[in-house]
Each structure stands twice: as structure tokens, then as C-alpha cells.
Amino acid sequence: MKTILIDDEPLALAYLEKLLEGIPGITIVGKYSNPRKALESLKMVTPNLVFLDIEMPETNGIELAEYIQEELSDVKIVFITAYDAFAVKAFELNAVDYIMKPVKRDRLIETIRRLPNIETKITEQSDSIMVCCFQQLSFCMNRDDELQPLDVHWRTFKARELFAFLIQHRNQPIRKDIILDLFWPEMDWKKGFSQLYATIYQIRKTLRTLNINITISSVENSYKLTLNEVLLDVDVWENELNELSTISNETLPKYQKLIDLYIGDYLALDDYIWAEGERERLRGMWLQLMKKVTDYLVFRGNYSGAISLYHRIQALHPYYEDSYLMLMILYESLGDRPSIEQQYSNYTKMFMNEYGLKPTGKIKDWYDKWKMENK
Known part of the structure; x- marks a missing residue:
């Protein structure tokens, strides 16, 4: 059954697509966040089934459904909405169903089973959503062990940062006054609390749109974020790191996998000051892992x-001095003199830029000795 999806929220569109992809008999032939583009492609695509959001800024979903049925009388329409005010009108249009957001998989399966010529056997999905903090905060679809980023719209930068802060302090209560002092230090408490409550509301709304089961509860003047069954890339990485056995030819692929999963420092591109301690901790673990493998x-x-x-x-840590020395030693083993010279030149520039000084210590001593022996 050829199916198109129409919703002005890209995140809701992506999540609905994910749910439908695991259902036999459903073939998604188009998804649109712009109702006009959906109408333009309607006759060319000729869908059998349309999942349609009602509340859209340019075109009301009810009006859009009327037009679709005028053009394609046999098309089946399922309305998806955050409100039930349009239910009567929706069923007057002979809609297959009327699903409330956030869409639940069981509820969607119930709708699909009402359709003709659809197999009733529903397969379990292997996809899941993961919160990712390496490099920068993001949501990813974990599809067959491959992470695919989701396009998430945060209403404010403050909401995004506060969510990241709560993720870092997951499963533990954080007092509201501490959050106020960190995020709204110049506001009086009355205005500050108003901003805090509004920002928490925005975060919860984003999570509902994504249909991700992360809860933020208010307990005794504190907020507590609970991941529930949702995965966090940092936790997955650290747990697998702790389970590594002694390195060998057989275990080397597992070590290499964890090296690759560390795509960048913890929240490095976001550069939140409060994240520096955790960033240093994880970086140290990664460097120890790299040292074992090298x-x-x-x-x-x-x-x-x-x-x-x-x-x-x-590339990730140009100020990690041991890398320059080890590369010069390795290049010496290969008899690659130009690469040794290049490494020492890179080290000299780094040292001058960082400290305003010429190199001293073991790296300079090694290079001077090597230079003398290779005149």
C-alpha cells in the first residue's frame, strides 16, 4: 500500500516514518513537511494511504484532506493531531482513523490492521532512538548498529543546553536554585523561575514530539531526568569499555570499534563550561584506550x-605532546626522515602558539639527539 506522510514538524515526520517502516504491506513513497509540495506530487505519486497532520501553519489538514479526496476518491486518510477538536469533522470525511500525538506504536498497529489487504502480522523493530553527546548534543536513530542523526528543532538555545545539563546529571535530582544560578544568574528569582518553568515545558514538548520516553520530574524543589529505556551513547561506550578483555588479535576489533565510536570530545562543539570536567574524564579514558591499542x-x-x-x-587533541614524540619514534623505525622533520616542526608551532615559548624537555632532547646521529 503506497503511503505518504504530511506533517509540518520534521521530527514528528521522521518518527512516524520509523514506526511505519516496520509494518508489512506499507510502502512510504513520500513524506512532506510542506503541504503545497505534497499536493503538487499527489497525482504523480497516487498514494493509497495518507497520514495527515491537522494543525499546520499554511493549510488546515481538514481542508487538505477534502482536496485529496476530490482528486483521489479511493485514498484512505488517517489524521494525526495533538487535539481532539476536529474529530467529528474528520470522521465526516470518512477518515480511517484519528490518532492523537504522541503516536504510540500499539495505537498505530491498531489503525493499520483496519485497512484492507494489509497483513496482520507485525514485526518487531530493531530501531531505537539514542541521545548522543560525543562531539555535540543530538538525537540519533540506532538502525542496525548504525547511528543516523535526527533533525531536532529546539525552540531556544537555553532549552537545548538545559536538556544537555540534565542529561549529564541523569538519574539524580538537581536543585532548581542551582539551575537558576547557572542559567539565569542575573535575573531575580521570580522571573528566573518563570523562565525555568517555560524552558522545562519546551524540553518536554520536544521530547513528546520525538515520542521519546525520557521523563523530567519535579521532586522537592529539584528536577530529575530519567532516561528510562532510552540509550545514551556515553553510557553505552563506557559500559563496553569496562567490559573489554585483554587486548589480542581476537579482541582488537572490539577495541577499534570503541575508538571509532568516540567521534569527538564530550559536547565539544557545544563548549558548555559546566561540561568541562566530564569532557576531561572521558577524554582521558579514550586516550588510555588509544595507548593500549597503539x-x-x-x-x-x-x-x-x-x-x-x-x-x-x-587531529582531536593537538596539544597532546606525547603524540609528536611517538610519531617521530615510529617514523624513525620506518626510516622516514621528512616525516620526523614535519612532526617536530608541527610540535614547535603548537608549543609556540600555546605557550609562547620554544620547545624544551624530552621531545627537544630526542630530536636533537636524532639530528646529531643523522647528520
Whole structure:
């Protein structure tokens, strides 16, 4: 059954698509956040089924449904809305169903089973939504172990940052006055609390739109965020890291997988000051992981593999001095003199930019000794 989706909220559109993709007999042939584009493609696509949001800024969904049925009389329409005020009018149009947001999978399955020529056997989905904090805050669809970012619209930057703050302090109560002092330090308490309540409302609304089961509860003058069954990339990464066995040829792929999952420092692009402690902690764990793997690769004589990893360290952390020394040592093992010179030049520039000084210490001593031996 050819199906199109129409909803002006991209996040709700993406989530509805995810739910429908796991249902036999449903083939999504178009999804539109712009009702005009949906109408333009209607005759070309000729759908059998339309999932249609009612509250849209340009065109009321009821009016849009009337036009669709005029053009394609056999099309089935399912209305999706956050309000029940249009229920009577919707069923006057002979709608298949009228589903309230947030859409639940069981409720959607019930609707699909009412349609003709649809198999009643519903398969379980392997997809899930994950909150991601490596590199920057985002929501990702975990589809067959591959993370696909979702386009999430935050009404304000403050709402996004407060959500990230609550994620960092997940499963523990954070006093409201502490949040006020951090996020609205210059406001008096009355205005500050008003801003706090409005921002929490915005966060909850975003989560409802995504249909993600994260709860933010108010308990004894505190807020507490609970992930429930929702995954967090940081937790998944750290748990798998703690379960690693001794590195060997057999376990090396697991080590490499965790290296790859660390796509950037914790909330690095967001650069929240309050996240620096957690950022340093996770970075230290990643560097220890990298050291284990590079040491093993060197032990096995895989110098090129170790060199590749040290370059990754430099790309993420150019101020990690040991990477320059280790790369020079590895390049010496390969007899690559130009690369040694390049590494020392890069180190000298980094040191001058960071400290305003010329290099001293073990890296300079190593380079001077190497230079003397290779005149």
C-alpha cells in the first residue's frame, strides 16, 4: 500500500516514518513537511494511504484532506493531531482513523490492521532512538548498529543546553536554585523561575514530539531526568569499555570499534563550561584506550596502524605532546626522515602558539639527539 506522510514538524515526520517502516504491506513513497509540495506530487505519486497532520501553519489538514479526496476518491486518510477538536469533522470525511500525538506504536498497529489487504502480522523493530553527546548534543536513530542523526528543532538555545545539563546529571535530582544560578544568574528569582518553568515545558514538548520516553520530574524543589529505556551513547561506550578483555588479535576489533565510536570530545562543539570536567574524564579514558591499542600494534610490528591512530589523536587533541614524540619514534623505525622533520616542526608551532615559548624537555632532547646521529 503506497503511503505518504504530511506533517509540518520534521521530527514528528521522521518518527512516524520509523514506526511505519516496520509494518508489512506499507510502502512510504513520500513524506512532506510542506503541504503545497505534497499536493503538487499527489497525482504523480497516487498514494493509497495518507497520514495527515491537522494543525499546520499554511493549510488546515481538514481542508487538505477534502482536496485529496476530490482528486483521489479511493485514498484512505488517517489524521494525526495533538487535539481532539476536529474529530467529528474528520470522521465526516470518512477518515480511517484519528490518532492523537504522541503516536504510540500499539495505537498505530491498531489503525493499520483496519485497512484492507494489509497483513496482520507485525514485526518487531530493531530501531531505537539514542541521545548522543560525543562531539555535540543530538538525537540519533540506532538502525542496525548504525547511528543516523535526527533533525531536532529546539525552540531556544537555553532549552537545548538545559536538556544537555540534565542529561549529564541523569538519574539524580538537581536543585532548581542551582539551575537558576547557572542559567539565569542575573535575573531575580521570580522571573528566573518563570523562565525555568517555560524552558522545562519546551524540553518536554520536544521530547513528546520525538515520542521519546525520557521523563523530567519535579521532586522537592529539584528536577530529575530519567532516561528510562532510552540509550545514551556515553553510557553505552563506557559500559563496553569496562567490559573489554585483554587486548589480542581476537579482541582488537572490539577495541577499534570503541575508538571509532568516540567521534569527538564530550559536547565539544557545544563548549558548555559546566561540561568541562566530564569532557576531561572521558577524554582521558579514550586516550588510555588509544595507548593500549597503539602499544599493541607496535608490539606486533604494525607501525603504519599505530601511526594512523596517533594522527587521529593529534587531529582531536593537538596539544597532546606525547603524540609528536611517538610519531617521530615510529617514523624513525620506518626510516622516514621528512616525516620526523614535519612532526617536530608541527610540535614547535603548537608549543609556540600555546605557550609562547620554544620547545624544551624530552621531545627537544630526542630530536636533537636524532639530528646529531643523522647528520
